[in-house]
Amino acid sequence: MKLLVALCLMAAGVSAQYGQSGIVFPDGRLKQFTREEADNVAEIGESGVVFKDGSHKQFDMEFATLHNNLPAPARPEPVAFGPYSYTGIVMPDGNNRQFTHDEHTNILVVGPSGVVTADGKNLQLDQEGLPLPLRRKRGASEAVVGESGIITPSGQLIQLPPGVSVVAAGPSAALLSTGKGIQYDRKKRAAPSKAVVGDGGIITPGGVQFQLPHGVYIVSKGPSAALLSNGEAVQYDEKKKYVKPGPYGATGIVMPDGKNVQFTHDQSANVAVVGPSGVVMVDGRNVQLNDEGLPSRKKRSKPVVGDSGYITASGRPVQFPHGVTILIAGDTGLLLSNGEAVQLYE
Known part of the structure; x- marks a missing residue:
């Protein structure tokens, strides 16, 4: 009888079993089931237990290995990249910090920038290979x-x-x-806009009403301005000021005499953005607007006249024939020695 008890104790020390009436744990502890617990066991498998009440228990790797009398799984070759290893830490002051058995078995992989542990808590390593302290992100409302x-x-x-x-x-x-x-002082939040913005128009904080043209809608609105789909910006403030759209629009121009110049489809599609002082075209050309919001007229270039030729106001260079000179030079033309009259403005 004593020999049987000794054999049972030896088996319990090197193995683990989950039976119908109890459990032998890897550390040698025994747990005896009550009658209700024993009657609830439905099936015992290689990796777990299924109970009659529908619940189940999953064995971990160590228990499953001992339960099935399998050899222990080979632990991966420990490779240390720095002072943090599988068994401890070499501190900068030369002192060694030895891990306990539980800490050692909890380490799965040690890499150059971090440690993966079995309990799911990963450690971040700094440039020296030492664990970074777990820091809690400071909220925006917290002081230091x-x-x-x-x-x-x-x-x-x-x-x-x-x-x-x-x-x-x-x-x-x-x-x-x-x-x-x-x-503690707080960061001031931007005051919400007091403008009333609707589908058909805008009432600025100063009480100015702005009616949106037909087919035009608001693309973006902020606390001090609104951007329309035709590229125009409506600026509003408390002093009843806003950027009033000029006579140059995305579809045409309202002339000072009241006549409307309607753009063709290609001309309208070529307008990218209309601003208070100019227009940006899709083809890259820019149109400068004057104080009245109308296209500015380009100043006519002056012709350049020399001994051997001239450059017209349009920029076209003309070379004199050999031996021909200028007899008379006027504001708009030249009379050459061969009798030819040249117009400088084409």
């Missing part, structure tokens, strides 16, 4: 309180006088040992 000062949530630095310390710190203020309270 130290022994010599405070950094408010908005970034303001407050230096504490000598001998003064922080007695209590809360989310919005701090109490000093002198009895003084420091209220």
Whole structure:
């Protein structure tokens, strides 16, 4: 009988079993099932147990290996990239920190920038191969309180006088040992726009009503302006000022005499953006607008006349024939020695 008990203890020390009436754990502990627990066992397999109540238990790798009397799985070859290894850490001061058995078995893979653990908690390593401290992201509403000062949530630095310390710190203020309270300032939020924006028009904060043209809609709106689909920007403020659209639009021009110049389809499609001082075209050309919002007229270039030729106002160079000279030079033309009259403005 003693020999049987000794054999059972030896088997329990090197193996683990899940049976119909109890469990032998890898560390030698025994758990006896109650009658209800034993009657609830439906099927015991190689990797787990299925119970009659519908629940199930999954064996971990170590228990499944011992339960099936299999050889222990080969542990991957430990490769250390730095001071952090599978068995411990070599600290910068030369001291060694030895891992416990549980810490050692919890390490799965050690890489050059981090450690993967069995419990799912991964460690980040710094450039020296040492674990970084677990940092909690500081919320936007939190202040940094130290022994010599405070950094408010908005970034303001407050230096504490000598001998003064922080007695209590809360989310919005701090109490000093002198009895003084420091209220944290907050970043000011942008005030919401007071403009009324609808599908058919805009009422600016100053009360100015702006009617949208037919087919034009609002692309983007902000606290101080709105951008329309035709490229025009409506600027509004409290002083009843806004950028009034000029006579030059995406589909045509309203002339000072009241006549409308309607663009063709190609001309209208070529207009990219109409601004208060100019128009940007799709083909890359720009049109400069004057103070009245109308296209500015280009100043006519002056012709250039020399001894051997001339350049017309349009930029065309003309070379004199050999031996021909200028007899008379006027503002708009030339008379050459061969009797030819030349017009400088084409």
